[in-house]
Amino acid sequence: xxxxxxxxxxxxxxxxxxxxxxxxxxxxxxxxxxxxxxxxxxxxxxxxxxxxxxxxxxxxxxxxxxxxxxxxxxxxxxxxxxxxxxxxxxxxxxxxxxxxxxxxxxxxxxxxxxxxxxxxxxxxxxxxxxxxxxxxxxxxxxxxxxxxxxxxxxxxxxxxxxxxxxxxxxxxxxxxxxxxxxxxxxxxxxxxxxxxxxxxxxxxxxxxxxxxxxxxxxxxxxxxxxxxxxxxxxxxxxxxxxxxxxxxxxxxxxxxxxxxxxxxxxxxxxxxxxxxxxxxxxxxxxxxxxxxxxxxxxxxxxxxxxxxxxxxxxxxxxxxxxxxxxxxxxxx
Amino acid sequence: xxxxxxxxxxxxxxxxxxxxxxxxxxxxxxxxxxxxxxxxxxxxxxxxxxxxxxxxxxxxxxxxxxxxxxxxxxxxxxxxxxxxxxxxxxxxxxxxxxxxxxxxxxxxxxxxxxxxxxxxxxxxxxxxxxxxxxxxxxxxxxxxxxxxxxxxxxxxxxxxxxxxxxxxxxxxxxxxxxxxxxxxxxxxxxxxxxxxxxxxxxxxxxxxxxxxxxxxxxxxxxxxxxxxxxxxxxxxxxxxxxxxxxxxxxxxxxxxxxxxxxxxxxxxxxxxxxxxxxxxxxxxxxxxxxxxxxxxxxxxxxxxxxx
Numbered sequence: 001x002x003x004x005x006x007x008x009x010x011x012x013x014x015x016x017x018x019x020x021x022x023x024x025x026x027x028x029x030x031x032x033x034x035x036x037x038x039x040x041x042x043x044x045x046x047x048x049x050x051x052x053x054x055x056x057x058x059x060x061x062x063x064x065x066x067x068x069x070x071x072x073x074x075x076x077x078x079x080x081x082x083x084x085x086x087x088x089x090x091x092x093x094x095x096x097x098x099x100x101x102x103x104x105x106x107x108x109x110x111x112x113x114x115x116x117x118x119x120x121x122x123x124x125x126x127x128x129x130x131x132x133x134x135x136x137x138x139x140x141x142x143x144x145x146x147x148x149x150x151x152x153x154x155x156x157x158x159x160x161x162x163x164x165x166x167x168x169x170x171x172x173x174x175x176x177x178x179x180x181x182x183x184x185x186x187x188x189x190x191x192x193x194x195x196x197x198x199x200x201x202x203x204x205x206x207x208x209x210x211x212x213x214x215x216x217x218x219x220x221x222x223x224x225x226x227x228x229x230x231x232x233x234x235x236x237x238x239x240x241x242x243x244x245x246x247x248x249x250x251x252x253x254x255x256x257x258x259x260x261x262x263x264x265x266x267x268x269x270x271x272x273x274x275x276x277x278x279x280x281x282x283x284x285x286x287x288x289x290x291x292x293x294x295x296x297x298x299x300x301x302x303x304x305x306x307x308x309x310x311x312x313x314x315x316x317x318x319x320x321x322x323x324x325x326x327x328x329x330x331x332x
Numbered sequence: 333x334x335x336x337x338x339x340x341x342x343x344x345x346x347x348x349x350x351x352x353x354x355x356x357x358x359x360x361x362x363x364x365x366x367x368x369x370x371x372x373x374x375x376x377x378x379x380x381x382x383x384x385x386x387x388x389x390x391x392x393x394x395x396x397x398x399x400x401x402x403x404x405x406x407x408x409x410x411x412x413x414x415x416x417x418x419x420x421x422x423x424x425x426x427x428x429x430x431x432x433x434x435x436x437x438x439x440x441x442x443x444x445x446x447x448x449x450x451x452x453x454x455x456x457x458x459x460x461x462x463x464x465x466x467x468x469x470x471x472x473x474x475x476x477x478x479x480x481x482x483x484x485x486x487x488x489x490x491x492x493x494x495x496x497x498x499x500x501x502x503x504x505x506x507x508x509x510x511x512x513x514x515x516x517x518x519x520x521x522x523x524x525x526x527x528x529x530x531x532x533x534x535x536x537x538x539x540x541x542x543x544x545x546x547x548x549x550x551x552x553x554x555x556x557x558x559x560x561x562x563x564x565x566x567x568x569x570x571x572x573x574x575x576x577x578x579x580x581x582x583x584x585x586x587x588x589x590x591x592x593x594x595x596x597x598x599x600x601x602x603x604x605x606x607x608x609x610x611x612x613x614x615x616x617x618x619x620x621x622x623x624x625x626x627x628x629x630x631x632x633x634x635x636x637x638x639x
Contacts, residue, residue, distance in 0.1 A: 028585070035598075042561045043396040049563050059585050060561035062595070071557075192598045194605075217600035287396055288600070 029272045032061040033068025033081030034167055035191075036211055037255050039287040040107055041081050044276045047283065051275070056268045065167040066090075069258075073097055078263035079273070082256045083109070083167030088315030100261035100309045104300050105326055106276065107284040107291055110212040110238035111172055111251035114222040118204045121145065121152045124235030126228040127250065130176045133157065133207070139184040145205060159187035160199040160208030166191065172209055175250045175319045197222065212238055213288035227251060229320070243290040250320030255289075261309050277301045292323055299327055374616060381609030389610060393563035394592065398603030403611050405562045406592035409478070410547060410618065412566065412581060413588055416482020417489065417546055422539055425490050429497025429535075430523055453491035460488045461555030469556055476557035478566060479582040484552050489542030496538020500531035530637055533630040540626040544619045550590040560595050562587050589615045 031041055038060065045058040063071065065082045072080035073093040086094075086103070094101065113130070115122055132138065132148050145152040162169045164181060174180040188199055193210045200206035201221040215224050215238070226235035229249040242248035257276065263269045277300050281291040292300075312329035392402025428449075436442045464484035474480045504527060512522045566584030589611060596608035 030585075038560065039396060039599075042394070045561055046393075046395055046563060054564060057564050058561075059559045061557065061559045063557075193600070194598060197600075214600040217602070 027057055029058040030077045031079040032063050032071050032077045034065040034083040035062045036083035037081035038062050040284045043283040043287050048275045073099055078260050078269050080258040084317050085313035086311050091315050102259045103311050104257050105254040106257050106280050107255055107289040108243050108252055109255055110243050112212050112215040112238045113209045113225045114200050116204045116206050117223045124226040124228055134183055135177050136184055139186050155205040158203045158206045160196040161187050163189045163191045171253050174317050216288045240290045246322035377609045377612045381613045384606050384610035394561055398601055398607055406587050406589045408565055409586035410588045412478050413481045417485040420483055420486035421489050421493050425493025426497050429494045433498050433501040449491050449494055457549055458551040461552030464556050477583045478586045480556050481553050485546040489546050492542035493538050497535050500534025504530050533633045536626050536630050553588055558591050559585055559587050
């Protein structure tokens, strides 16, 4: 008796597997990818589900920009969050799997370099000085602020940054050292930005970098360093204004969503992406990101309407690209 | 025995008692380290999070606004995953334990199996996640679902269930088996009528220890692809159109409590840290509730044993 019941239960389970995998795929918008883009996508997903009275279901995961593209290029997700443009290797993976995509910038982030508020010797940092501090050759050698600039005190230099899987780390190292992931290794690395915030807030000689939202939320504990992009240029502090007018260089960076072109034909995905672009301006401001100008969202909407496929970056990260330049880029 | 010898003997006893007391103090200290660590963490979480816990917190979906965010999808997800884990791990684990104790011949094959099971208990949980990603998610095509997660955690706690089953079976006096066999019972009859009922209290303890570990696991669940934002519930178990619809929930996307907490602790706004503490508090309560259930069941089972 009992064993017969167990056997029939098992049979039912297997029958259920065959029948129900399909029913879930239909009404779902599956998103995965960067933790940097996550807050915006989460906000959009939340509002979208409210607006649709839960008729369309949205799921958002965090597996990092690279991890997100892996799933995206296997066709497991409809939309991929990315804090940098798609890279050559990922383009090849997608191509091999026959996945085409539409690239849509959704907001800007200001990568912010922070120091302890008690640090009174730094008024600004040049990219050159950041390179002195962060280049691979500095490992074990540059350990005091005095070594960066003779006028600065002989205080130990304590460095904090995101881990090597992060798109933020890729962008910073590319902008400062000229090559993504090329950095000294003797710094405190954490995927959790709050660990970096705590580290710099507790150490007078601390220096760290992460997305603007974390600085904005902790501006009483941290000081943002104005950045001098090149010799003779003025020192510019990160702020929504300096990002939009293109003066905060080279650390203002666009963040993206990539939409699977085949998924985009489905009405629920189309509706979601349009909702994203129509409400992206207000919602990205809401979660402390820098929205693109209104015309950029309109431009993106048009871009999406035409289903323009491919990337405008040719598989490389372009450092210090302004919004104006971004809109003028042609898809390759 | 003269007075002098008696005095020496008394001194010796006093000295031994002193050592005894010293060991007692050491034991209490060792116990305190564990208890105090737990208590300070628990009290800390309670102070930080208790104010945040209300009905709304338990019945709301995650949100970008900390004050509106809740753990509905997380606790439902955790509960359903635990259900699958229990249904998978208990029958398999107990059956394996019974086989090894009552049926298996004592030879080198059994020894190899035993060593492997003990070793499995020490394998890092992320390895189970990677195995499950390849096996359940892709090869069996179960997808990133509650079923995959439940089976993954079942694998994880299987060694604990097997070992505790064997331990409690061994505690059953040999005479009981011999008595049954002497009356002509088969091995299966002995197992069904004596071994399983008498060892079920001990097995239950092992199951709960395993489940308590599983409910806090994050790494394997993230590996197989649990989500972070999910603002809908899986279909209620056993309510869809039978027969297939009843098991829809097994294939639903999900999130679990530890993932929700992890996400909240890494958010910039301090208010999310409060949410994480509140969720942590609820998670501890869920574990305590499971323990409570086990204690109650154990009490009932013990009462029914009359040797």
